[in-house]
Amino acid sequence: MSDATDLAERVRSGDLALHDLDDHADPATATEARRLVVARETDTDLDGVGATALDPADAVGTAVENMIGAIEIPLGVAGPLPVAGGATDDEHYLPIATTEGALVASVNRGCSILRAADGANARVTKRSMTRAPVFRVADVVEAEAVVSWVRENRDALRNAAEETTSHGELTEVTPYVVGDSVFLRFGYDTKDAMGMNMATIATRAASEVVEEQTTADLVALSGNLCTDKKPAAINAVEGRGRSVVADVTIPNEVVEDRLHATSDAIAEVNTRKNLVGSAKAGSLGFNAHAANVVAGVFLATGQDAAQVVEGANAITTVEAREDELYASVSLASLEVGTVGGGTKLPTQSAALSLLGVLGGGDPPGANADRLAEVIAAGALAGELSLLGALASRNLSSAHEELGR
Ligand SMILES: CC(C)(COP(=O)([O-])OP(=O)([O-])OC[C@H]1O[C@@H](n2cnc3c(N)ncnc32)[C@H](O)[C@@H]1OP(=O)([O-])[O-])[C@@H](O)C(=O)NCCC(=O)NCCSC(=O)C[C@@](C)(O)CC(=O)[O-]
Ligand SMILES: NC(=O)C1=CN([C@@H]2O[C@H](COP(=O)(O)OP(=O)(O)OC[C@H]3O[C@@H](n4cnc5c(N)ncnc54)[C@H](OP(=O)(O)O)[C@@H]3O)[C@@H](O)[C@H]2O)C=CC1
Structure with missing residues (x-):
């Protein structure tokens, strides 16, 4: 019995979850075992999905989880x-x-x-790659105070953000207020990176400074004014x-x-x-x-x-x-x-x-x-x-x- 067949059996018996397989085998064997489980459970021929040139070691853990193979596109x-x-x-x-x-x-x-x-x-x-966290404040009076603090302390935000990256530069922070929500749209020059991880990590550091220095409480690191992966006029403008x-x-x-x-x-x-x-x-x-x-x-x-x-x-x-x-x-x-x-x-x-x-x-x-x-x-x-x-x-x- 090959390692992959053995591991697939352990998943079927309930001993392992599909996503546990990477802890018990190299990426190629774990990927094959998962494919065997899914192929059998769904009664599908997945041999083609496993026959592609991509080495699972190049993708598991950085590009995909629960890998079963690859799709080919002409x-x-x-x-x-x-x-x-x-x-x-x-x-x-x-x-x-x-x-x-x-x-x-x-x-x-x-x-x-x-x-x-x-x-x-x-x-x-x-x-300008953007990330816009949303903060909770008590009311519009507090909202205005947070916005004023941000406008006067851009350097502190830039320093905190840029400590997390050797390439990224914080170039803009634009505040938006909706009632008791304050959004800060951070914009970065991310150089050759698309920059979504970079901007997210840097914005988290800057948001910690906002929370320390103002009454604002972070509700979500992405407040949808970024706007990532949704049609939005703000990106067009x-x-x-x-x-x-x-x-x-x-x-x-x-x-x-x-x-x-x-x-x-x-x-x-x-x-x-x-x-x-x-x-x-x-x-x-x-x-x-x-x-x-x-x-x-x-x-x-x-x-x-x-x-x-x-x-x-x-x-x-x-x-x-x-x-x-x-x-x-x-x-x-x-x-x-x-x-x-x-x-x-x-x-x-x-x-x-x-x-x-x-x-x-x-x-x-x-x-x-x-x-x-x-x-x-x-x-x-x-x-x-x-x-x-x-x-x-x-x-x-x-x-x-x-x-x-
Ligand atoms: C199909 C053509 C190009 C024919 O164009 P043609 O001028 O009738 O044919 P041609 O044989 O004289 O070829 C002209 C050139 O097209 C290229 N060409 C021609 N054939 C090939 C081929 N097999 N492989 C590679 N290149 C090819 C090639 O550059 C060739 O020049 P040449 O090198 O011969 O001097 C033309 O009719 C055309 O472009 N039609 C439009 C098709 C199109 O744009 N489809 C896009 C997708 S539509 C869609 O997804 C969205 C939509 C439509 O719903 C959006 C909306 O609402 O508008
Ligand atoms: N986290 C999220 O919310 C989201 C993540 N994503 C995913 O994020 C990934 C892309 O994020 P991204 O930050 O681009 O990539 P990575 O997370 O892979 O980070 C790229 C890193 O490369 C380093 N680097 C080396 N050379 C350069 C250079 N010349 N220019 C810029 N950076 C360089 C930088 O390190 P350093 O910073 O140390 O300088 C940079 O942070 C994609 O996989 C995407 O799917 C997509 C949407 C949302």
Whole structure:
């Protein structure tokens, strides 16, 4: 009997819980034992889930608990994608992990347009990963006193927060009061880390100072004004993670040749769909499918997938000018890192390497800025291609051909 079979038997007999297995075997054996238990209990063939290249030792304890294997997602590339950014000035192949047929082809078409237009511009305009604890006070009089103390003692909060990290810098603390609740929205430059663990640890230290020095009592380290992993206007207005913009000016001949529609028709689709339609829908995203590129690159490069919620918080503008088409995408809250979290996993590291942004940048923060700029340019490529498909009325035929 193999170790895994033996351990699986002990789980079935009630001697061990599934999550106890890591204490009794190496990660690969514990993962196999758990898979055997689940496969038998659910009468499911999970051999494929166990046959992937990921070594459980690279994931257990840092990326996942109760591991039973890995899911495979097809990985494609679009590009080369030329980006003249503040941090990058290069051509990149954009790795996109997806199961949506026609998506990579579409972004690839967009990249060919950006190449014909001599590349996209991109700039990161703000870095601020936020964490907003909520405190209880007696009444609005106390609330105002806490807010005044915070405004006068930012240095004490910064010192406490920055003692917990050698990279992070506290750049802003914005108070909000709702009756007897005080929210402090802490914003950090987290350099090359996406920074959610870093910001959370640092904010805990700063919150202890607030509790020591004022009458406020911490109720929750995250009070939802951060706002992490939920659609929220505050991220669209104030930004979160990286705020990043990309734009391009495309000669009319390129638009007509590559997108089979005129610049005027594409601009009209953008206005009526992305601006008017989104407004009528009460949407936070005024774009066509920025989420597709954000999600595809997030999955490929080990970003936190749930943050696609705010990563897709984007506005697309298009203007038909005399001989050319101007288009831009502004992503208000793109949370990306090139160190930490899932970026350490082997295939995700490889995807970051092919973009040339793996690990810490020089200066720190430069690699995550590069990644943000490349994603913004990729989103622009995707927007152009889909707007073209809608203007030329071939969205459904493209998906019939490539997506079924
Ligand atoms: C499918 C195309 C690109 C055909 O586009 P096309 O212009 O008819 O075909 P083409 O054969 O002339 O190819 C043009 C270029 O597309 C690329 N391309 C073409 N085929 C491939 C392929 N197999 N693999 C890789 N790249 C491909 C490639 O760059 C190629 O240039 P070339 O290299 O030949 O000079 C086009 O019709 C298209 O982009 N359609 C739009 C599809 C799309 O954007 N889907 C996105 C997902 S939709 C969605 O998820 C959200 C939605 C729609 O619900 C949101 C909303 O409400 O708006
Ligand atoms: N805790 C929470 O509430 C939440 C956590 N998450 C998870 O958090 C993880 C991401 O958090 P994150 O803080 O990014 O990652 P990690 O917790 O993996 O921490 C990354 C650490 O890397 C170090 N580091 C080394 N080089 C650099 C560099 N060049 N730039 C910046 N930091 C560097 C920093 O250490 P030092 O600080 O010592 O300088 C930093 O704190 C993901 O797994 C995500 O899923 C997601 C949402 C919420």
